[in-house]
Amino acid sequence: xxxxxxxxxxxxxxxxxxxxxxxxxxxxxxxxxxxxxxxxxxxxxxxxxxxxxxxxxxxxxxxxxxxxxxxxxxxxxxxxxxxxxxxxxxxxxxxxxxxxxxxxxxxxxxxxxxxxxxxxxxxxxxxxxxxxxxxxxxxxxxxxxxxxxxxxxxxxxxxxxxxxxxxxxxxxxxxxxxxxxxxxxxxxxxxxxxxxxxxxxxxxxxxxxxxxxxxxxxxxxxxxxxxxxxxxxxxxxxxxxxxxxxxxxxxxxxxxxxxxxxxxxxxxxxxxxxxxxxxxxxxxxxxxxxxxx
Numbered sequence: 001x002x003x004x005x006x007x008x009x010x011x012x013x014x015x016x017x018x019x020x021x022x023x024x025x026x027x028x029x030x031x032x033x034x035x036x037x038x039x040x041x042x043x044x045x046x047x048x049x050x051x052x053x054x055x056x057x058x059x060x061x062x063x064x065x066x067x068x069x070x071x072x073x074x075x076x077x078x079x080x081x082x083x084x085x086x087x088x089x090x091x092x093x094x095x096x097x098x099x100x101x102x103x104x105x106x107x108x109x110x111x112x113x114x115x116x117x118x119x120x121x122x123x124x125x126x127x128x129x130x131x132x133x134x135x136x137x138x139x140x141x142x143x144x145x146x147x148x149x150x151x152x153x154x155x156x157x158x159x160x161x162x163x164x165x166x167x168x169x170x171x172x173x174x175x176x177x178x179x180x181x182x183x184x185x186x187x188x189x190x191x192x193x194x195x196x197x198x199x200x201x202x203x204x205x206x207x208x209x210x211x212x213x214x215x216x217x218x219x220x221x222x223x224x225x226x227x228x229x230x231x232x233x234x235x236x237x238x239x240x241x242x243x244x245x246x247x248x249x250x251x252x253x254x255x256x257x258x259x260x261x262x263x264x265x266x267x268x269x270x271x272x273x274x275x276x277x278x279x280x281x282x283x284x285x286x287x288x289x290x291x292x293x
Contacts, residue, residue, distance in 0.1 A: 002151075002263045004230075006143075009150050010273035014059050017280055021060035032287035033062040034118065034279065035084055035093035039077060039103070040070035045096045048276075052094075055276050061283065064090070074103045078111050085113040092118030092136075092286040094279065115292040118282035121168070130175055134291050136282045141172040143274025144209065144230055146281075149183045153207070153228055153263065160186035161202050163218070163251070164211035169232055173209055198222070210251040220256035229257055229264040232271050 024031060034056055036049050049065055056063035066080055077095075084093045093116055099105050109117075114124040120138035128135035137145070148155060160177045164170035170190060177186040186207065191198050202208055202222045210218050211232035223229060233251030241247075250267030258264050265271055285291055 001258055001261055003258075004147055004151050004263055004265045004270060006147060006265060006270040007273045009147060010143075010277040012150075013146065013277045013281065014055065017277075017284055018059040020284060025060070030287065031060060031062050032283050033064070033089055033091050034283045035064040035066065035090045037066045037068065037077070037080055037084070037093065037095045039068045039072050039096070039099055042098070045098075049096055051276055052279060055280060059280055061280065062089075070100050072100070072103075074107065077103060077108060081108060081111045085111075085116060090116065092116045092279075092283040094119045116286060118279055118286055120172075120282065126167075126172070129172065132179060136285070136291060137176070137278075138168055138172050139275045139278040139282070140169050140211075140232060140271065141176055142278040142281070144173060144232070144271060145176055145183060146278070147230070147265070147271070147274055148207075151263065155183060155207065156185040158186050158206035159204055160188045160207040160209065161205035162188065162190045162209045162211070163192075163198075163202065164213065164232070165190055165192040166211065166213075169211040173211070177207070177209075212251050214251060215249055216251070216253040218252040218257060220253070220260055223257050223260050225260050226262045227260070229261045230271065231265050231267055234267055234272060 021031060036052060038045060038049050053063050053065060084090050095108055097105060099108065109121045110123065112122055114122045117125055118136055120136040125135045129137050162170050162174045174188045174190045177184050178188045189201055191201055199222045203224050205224055205227055207228045208223060209230045213233060215235040215237065229252060231250035231252040235249050236246050237249055238245060239247040248268050
């Protein structure tokens with residue numbers, strides 16, 4: 001069994017990006033600039049945005065964070081989105097989700113200039129991805145595709161099962177894995193909360209991508225011997241053996257499933273680091289005007 005080291009792969013990509021940024025600086029070019037809008041003080045969101053800032057610094061990007069209170073109106077947030085759309089210094093930006101309940105997330109996402117939508121959530125980018133045009137692919141699916149590519153995982157003709165149908169992970173993953181290219185060409189099944197006999201479906205998967213949002217949902221009896229298992233989930237649970245009083249687990253029961261899998265991502269250290277580095281990859285593309293010219 002091979003553990004897919006997302007942290008190492010992410011660090012390799014960061015080194016590649018840093019090398020490009022160094023050449024840009026040597027030629028007195030404009031350094032890529034990633035911005036983030038953070039509404040409220042959700043601890044998980046704050047941690048995630050801080051990680052993005054740290055990663056930007058590591059590769060030589062400029063970064064900005066626009067902190068807004070939880071009671072920010074939708075109108076105020078949309079004004080900030082417009083400001084970043086119009087600012088030539090900002091190459092790409094994200095609006096950290098989830099937003100407070102009084103704000104319409106879809107309305108905000110659609111207000112972002114697709115050329116600066118490095119999260120890949122705008123309908124224009126989703127549509128371009130779906131029909132195979134160059135686009136900003138949402139960070140987690142993009143990161144998973146890089147993991148698969150750089151880990152040498154054979155995908156062509158393989159049975160791929162995606163557990164979860166969210167717009168952020170499940171649906172784009174199913175599309176990307178079925179694309180006609182050398183790193184995809186899989187036969188894809190997508191499962192969700194209304195799927196019957198899930199175990200029968202997952203146990204036939206050569207590649208199982210789990211983004212169902214339920215701690216340790218996937219057990220050994222749901223996995224085919226020798227399958228590749230990608231665990232997107234991350235959950236904080238209490239632990240009496242940890243100094244912090246908690247530990248992180250995924251959607252997959254790791255100890256059980258790793259005994260059957262040929263390759264598996266750990267939690268933490270698997271998909272998570274790739275999500276952040278994907279934003280850097282998209283921001284570099286945005287700064288070079290690779291997608292929209």
